[in-house]
Amino acid sequence: MKKLTAFILATMIVLSLAACGNEANMAGNTEPPQNGTEAPRTEAPADTNNENDAPGEPTDSAGEPDTPPEDVPSEPEQEPTGGKILVAYFSATNNTEGIAQKLSDGLGADLYEITPAEPYTDADLNYGDSKSRTSVEMDDPSARPEISGAVENMEQYDVVFIGYPIWWGEAPRIMSTFIESYDFSGKTLVAFCTSGSSGFGSSDSALRAAASGATWLDGHRFSAGASADDVMDWANGLGIS
Numbered sequence: 001m002k003k004l005t006a007f008i009l010a011t012m013i014v015l016s017l018a019a020c021g022n023e024a025n026m027a028g029n030t031e032p033p034q035n036g037t038e039a040p041r042t043e044a045p046a047d048t049n050n051e052n053d054a055p056g057e058p059t060d061s062a063g064e065p066d067t068p069p070e071d072v073p074s075e076p077e078q079e080p081t082g083g084k085i086l087v088a089y090f091s092a093t094n095n096t097e098g099i100a101q102k103l104s105d106g107l108g109a110d111l112y113e114i115t116p117a118e119p120y121t122d123a124d125l126n127y128g129d130s131k132s133r134t135s136v137e138m139d140d141p142s143a144r145p146e147i148s149g150a151v152e153n154m155e156q157y158d159v160v161f162i163g164y165p166i167w168w169g170e171a172p173r174i175m176s177t178f179i180e181s182y183d184f185s186g187k188t189l190v191a192f193c194t195s196g197s198s199g200f201g202s203s204d205s206a207l208r209a210a211a212s213g214a215t216w217l218d219g220h221r222f223s224a225g226a227s228a229d230d231v232m233d234w235a236n237g238l239g240i241s
């Protein structure tokens with residue numbers, strides 16, 4: 001009888017152990033799904049709380065906006081470090097005038113046109129004629145064509161840009177008339193020119209000699225079609241504005 005009881009107990013223990021092992025096996029099933037479409041998720045979940053945010057709007061992750069600095073002025077000081085600027089130019093056929101306007105617009109400078117008392121006609125500008133007015137003037141280094149009008153209060157300017165067309169590799173004689181009409185001592189002068197193809201060269205040498213008390217910066221030649229960006233790239237590189 002004892003043996004029978006022991007056998008029945010042993011059988012019951014074996015059966016209950018087998019049942020537990022089966023349950024554990026089902027809970028630990030780590031086999032991937034058979035369809036294989038679920039790749040492991042490596043990206044952060046989409047933030048569905050920000051659906052109403054405007055695209056590109058920065059989110060305030062700290063919850064509090066940064067406090068703006070108190071002493072930042074709303075408008076920058078406009079006065080350039082080089083002081084007040086004048087762009088003075090002579091232009092017989094308007095090429096140099098276009099550059100001068102871009103320069104004065106970009107710098108916020110005053111603009112002054114050097115106007116000949118006797119305007120240049122087409123015949124005067126005929127460089128193919130050795131007897132034309134321009135040919136005669138450029139043959140004579142002492143020629144000083146008269147200017148109509150004058151710059152008001154030249155003293156107020158610290159920097160003067162001086163623009164002209166190249167005539168026979170030089171600044172027209174009327175530019176010498178202009179330079180000799182004022183005292184540029186202590187001012188900063190910068191020449192610029194337009195030409196058919198000639199470079200700037202030494203076209204401002206007579207002007208430099210006539211205003212040797214000024215500080216002369218390197219001049220520049222532009223083509224007639226130079227853009228405002230071309231002009232301002234040069235002007236901004238001069239270190240005066």
Ligand SMILES: Cc1cc2nc3c(=O)[nH]c(=O)nc-3n(C[C@H](O)[C@H](O)[C@H](O)COP(=O)(O)O)c2cc1C
Nearest residue numbers: 091092093094095096165168169194195196197198
């Ligand atoms: C009398 C005269 C001489 C000139 N000499 C030259 C020259 O030596 N080299 C050059 O490249 N262009 C020369 N040119 C062309 C002018 O420099 C060019 O057309 C300039 O852009 C004209 O400027 P403006 O329209 O402001 O007068 C000359 C033009 C004239 C009328």
